[in-house]
Amino acid sequence: MDDKRNMVLAVVFAGLILLGWPYVANHFFPTATPPSTQISGGKQTALPAPEADPAADSPKAIRDRAVVIAETPRIPIQTPRMTGSINLKGARIDDVVLTGYKETIAPDSPPIHLFSPAGTKNAYYAGLGWTGQGLNAPDTNTVWKASGAKLTPETPVTLFHDNDQGQTFTIELSIDKNYMISAKQTVTNRGTSSVGVAPYALVNRIGAPTDKSTWTNHSGPMGVIDDAADYKWNYKDLAEQMGTPETRATTGGWVGFTDKYWLSAVIPDQKTRVDATLRAAKGDLFQANWAAKQEVLAPGKSLTTTSRIFAGAKETSLLEDYADSGIVKFDRAIDWGWFRWFEKPIFYLLDWLFKLFGNFGVAIIALTFIIRGLMFPIAQKGFRSMAQMRVVQPKMKAIQDKHKDDKPRMQQEIMELYKREKVNPMAGCLPIFLQIPVFYALYKVLMLTIEMRHQPFFGWLKDLSAPDPLHVLNLFGLLPYQVPGFLGIGVLAILLGASMWLQFRLNPQPMDDVQKQIFGFMPWVLMFVMAPFAAGLLLYWITSNVLTIAQQKFLYSRYPGLKAEPKTADAK
Incomplete structure (x- = not known):
């Protein structure tokens, strides 16, 4: 009798595993990346990646993206692993293409379009600027002048703007051979009165991506605040507390958006105290930014702030190199979890x-x-x-x-x-x-x-x-x-x-x-x-x-x- 009961319990247990496992796995142990191919009619064909930028998925979307890009003056970006452009209207980095990665496994698949300008579906871009009391700072409609014709690892570019009220603004941009842009923001006050100056940098994206955050891998807003990687934020929470942004002060670290394979981050000077903020706004807009404390800039004085912007692939050794160069815990953009000490050697x-x-x-x-x-x-x-x-x-x-x-x-x-x-x-x-x-x-x-x-x-x-x-x-x-x-x-x-x-x-x-x-x-x-x-x-x-x-x-x-x-x- 006991043997029959045990056998029945074993069969019931096996049935529960078969029926219940998909629900458990989807939450705790997502099984794999989405299928990249399908076999139909005896032929294997590539499937579009769900996380792909729609700008790379259809001729109509590509045409729309190209039209938007052509509407404003731009400075091209060219590195061994990235192409794109800087929008001189608003000083935005809103066109980034990762040439080393494709959307699908198909031979003719387009490359990954990470950043796209405002006005396209799923717009995604980074920007730099200033705020301050009494300061007529450049805004999203300001058209900047550029000192160079192309941003490459060998040729930096300086953007310049004069507000006709005594203050001049420059943004000196340089880029390495991978995905890191360095920026030096300078305000010079040639006016007759003091002004308040608070530099900032931001990343904006329209709409949450299809990459879902799971128990084993965080995907969404994140940052390193005062030497601690914080994975608690997600798009849903930010949207629910719209109008009440998450702001925390930090010295060192960074803030941005991490997808399964891609990362965008704004990185302040690692020795400067700044406020790191994550917020949501109407129109399904999400923003990650840092802002320095306002300083009073007297006539004849200048204020310079250095920072960096990352927009690229989450390559393990590359992120570790940036962390070793001084960006606090930049490698934590990959959510290894508690057992990173064992997982990374296996990797x-x-x-x-x-x-x-x-x-x-x-x-x-x-x-x-x-x-x-x-x-x-x-x-x-x-x-x-x-x-x-x-x-x-x-x-x-x-x-x-x-x-x-x-x-x-x-x-x-x-x-x-x-x-x-x-x-x-x-x-x-x-x-x-x-x-x-x-x-x-x-x-x-x-x-x-x-x-x-x-x-x-x-x-x-x-x-x-x-x-x-x-x-x-x-x-x-x-x-x-x-x-x-x-x-x-x-x-x-x-x-x-x-x-x-x-x-x-x-x-x-x-x-x-x-x-x-x-x-x-x-x-x-x-x-x-x-x-x-x-x-x-x-x-x-x-x-x-x-x-x-x-x-x-x-x-x-x-x-x-x-x-x-x-x-x-x-x-x-």
Whole structure:
């Protein structure tokens, strides 16, 4: 009767996992980046990225964007990794294209358009300026004059404006070979009276992006305030408290918007006390800015403030380089979480292997070999412990039968048996427990790092950070429909279930029939659970299972007792 009850509970539990897991995963463990391809009619085609700027998605949007850009005088931006332009009307950086990244995996896919000017859908831009008592500061309609024809790493540009009331304004802009713009703002007072001057820098965006903030990865407004990275802000909260901005004073740090792969940030001088603010306004507008304290500028005096603007990809080593150069915790723009101390070494090892082999899938397989190699001695001890447990199983069964009505006495007798036979029942589980942090670290790497975005393996696996697109239930794309939800069982998920089933079959079989049945269907439950995850994660698990099976075969040859059927024992 108890066995039947346990079996029913096991089946119910498996059903709850299958039905409830998608809801849990969407909140706590988003499975992968959105699918980058689909297979229909036997052909694989690229899908548009949901987080892509609409300005890069359709001819109409591109034309509109181009029209808006052509309406104002501009200074081009050109670096090895970025193109775009500075809008001289308002001194805005509102045209940034990341030439090293494409919207989709299609060969003719347009590059990422990170910034677009006001007047386009999903406008997104950065700006610099001043406020102050008695100061007629330049505004969004001011047309600046420029000293140069193009902003490049070799040719800085200075913007100039005279307000005809005694004050002149200059913004000296320079850019590095990546995505960082440095700005030196200077106000000179040639008037006859003092004025108040408070410099600022801002990032504005219209509408929240499709990148959603999750339990494992923050996407949205953020900043580093007084040496602490703050991930608590989100677009919804800012919109709900419209008119009551979040403002905090800080020395050092930065503020901006982080998406899954992209970042915009305004970075004040790291030794100057400023107010960092996040706010929402009508029209679905969100703003991140810093503002310095107002200073009184006497006649004949000048005030200069330095700051930086970042608009680019969240490349791990690049963000760390900027942090090492003095931008406080700039690398925290990637939300590694509490276990960054373990996740980042896994990333750097995987990235090194990727550069070595030139194929991300091969790098994952090589990483699996390294991890399993390091764990081999521990696994060997675990198998030895399993062999010992196999020997004492009949004695445990006899104790359970003898004291089935006295649970405390049963547990006491079993513990004495462990001590007498020098058996550690948990030793066999140690290899599994040690793999959990590695598996989670790889999950975070595949979810967060742009270095893994759109990386192929071979054949139909064009993006290992996205789910396997080759689904069984539509006959691998031959039937004209997309499989919904967790029913999207791909080839990798089937290989995962089969390899886990074989691994369980090679393990010493439990004496309890209910446990045997649970171990029999658990691989197929996990097949459904893991199907929506990144293909790279499944590739790691499949490789690990294959190596475990090979290791089991090897250790069985050394410990034949592990495979042998246990002999019966009496209650004595």
